[in-house]
Amino acid sequence: MATTAAANGSSEATSLNIEQVQKQINSEIEMLQSSIQRLQYAQEGFGESMLATTKLPKVDQDTLIPLSSSMYVPGRLSDNEHVLVDIGTGYFIEMRPKKAFEYFKRKYDYIQIEVEKLQKVLYEKLLTRQQIHSVIQMSLQQQMQQQQAAGTAKK
Numbered sequence: 001m002a003t004t005a006a007a008n009g010s011s012e013a014t015s016l017n018i019e020q021v022q023k024q025i026n027s028e029i030e031m032l033q034s035s036i037q038r039l040q041y042a043q044e045g046f047g048e049s050m051l052a053t054t055k056l057p058k059v060d061q062d063t064l065i066p067l068s069s070s071m072y073v074p075g076r077l078s079d080n081e082h083v084l085v086d087i088g089t090g091y092f093i094e095m096r097p098k099k100a101f102e103y104f105k106r107k108y109d110y111i112q113i114e115v116e117k118l119q120k121v122l123y124e125k126l127l128t129r130q131q132i133h134s135v136i137q138m139s140l141q142q143q144m145q146q147q148q149a150a151g152t153a154k155k
Contacts (some may be wrong), residue, residue, distance in 0.1 A: 018136055025129045032122040035120040036115055043111040045106045049085075056080040 006062040057063045057077050064072040083100050095103065 022132045029125050036118050039115050046108040051096040073124040
């Protein structure tokens with residue numbers, strides 16, 4: 001009788017540990033998915049900037065100048081040989097469109113590599129979660145079999 005209680009106690013402790021690991025894995029999976037989404041959003045912005053460097057309007061052509069993502073003012077381009085590139089934290093560098101394209105391409109490619117790395121880690125975490133799920137299922141089946149065997153032995 002004492003060994004059965006001890007076995008049940010260790011089984012419950014193992015079950016709790018597995019559940020804790022499962023929660024941690026789920027949390028890591030959510031974090032990785034969120035990181036991948038944010039990186040892909042940033043990558044999309046660099047892709048749009050690359051495209052914009054190839055489609056600059058002609059000098060003195062009327063254009064709309066964005067003040068925000070949904071507000072524009074009419075303007076006229078005075079120089080299409082140079083663009084200002086936001087390199088982060090409010091710093092801008094003047095570049096020729098070809099150099100700007102190369103800059104955005106490097107950023108785009110770098111993010112692609114990082115996304116691929118994170119996707120590999122995510123895949124591994126998903127496999128781990130599947131394995132944990134299988135262990136939990138096997139543990140539940142064993143407990144049910146033990147309970148059935150104990151019930152049959154009492155009769």
